[in-house]
Amino acid sequence: MRRTVPVSLLSVALLVTACVTINVYFPAAAAEKAADRIIEDVWKLPGAKPADTTPAPQSSLGGRAFMALLDLVVAPAQAQQPDIDISSPEVQRAQASLEARFPRLKPQLDSGAVGLTVDGLVAVRDPNAVPLAQRNAVKSLVAEENADRKALYHEIAVANGQPQWEAQIQSVFAQRWVAKAQPGWWYQDSSGWKQR
Numbered sequence: 001m002r003r004t005v006p007v008s009l010l011s012v013a014l015l016v017t018a019c020v021t022i023n024v025y026f027p028a029a030a031a032e033k034a035a036d037r038i039i040e041d042v043w044k045l046p047g048a049k050p051a052d053t054t055p056a057p058q059s060s061l062g063g064r065a066f067m068a069l070l071d072l073v074v075a076p077a078q079a080q081q082p083d084i085d086i087s088s089p090e091v092q093r094a095q096a097s098l099e100a101r102f103p104r105l106k107p108q109l110d111s112g113a114v115g116l117t118v119d120g121l122v123a124v125r126d127p128n129a130v131p132l133a134q135r136n137a138v139k140s141l142v143a144e145e146n147a148d149r150k151a152l153y154h155e156i157a158v159a160n161g162q163p164q165w166e167a168q169i170q171s172v173f174a175q176r177w178v179a180k181a182q183p184g185w186w187y188q189d190s191s192g193w194k195q196r
Helices: 004-021 028-043 061-073 089-111 132-159 163-180
Strands: 114-116 122-124 186-189 192-195
Touching: 028 089, 028 163, 089 114, 089 132, 114 132, 114 163, 122 132, 132 163, 163 186
Parallel strands: 114 186
Antiparallel strands: 114 122, 186 192
């Protein structure tokens, strides 16, 4: 009899631990959607998709009973669809700063003087594409842009209560900036600079 009590306690502990970790994984698909929304707003891209308003399918009586039982075992908040919150004032402030700067950054991206880096930032790719008198201004522009991008990635992670996600969020944004880049813009991958 004593042997079953520790095994039962161990089983319960494993079940509780499994339930706790359900909501800790990084929701990559939700992060991509959030990144796309922000990038489309910052770059003023046409064709942003409207929110999905399709009603959820109705479940059967048995399905509802099962879900009610599941809600007793696993808290309903843990069973919800993963989402990335980008509505915090800090995230909105970083996004607004990126939007305000983009009209000055776009000509540099268009000319190829500045490119998108592999780590979700921007860099002066070709300093010779910038007149000597403007090089310091472009370097400052790039530094300001990178500071706001880093703040954006950090604040999204913090707003979602998962500061350890910052590197993953930055990685998702790095991919999405390139995917949304205009033809002719330069981007960096593991093998070097390429033109879109």
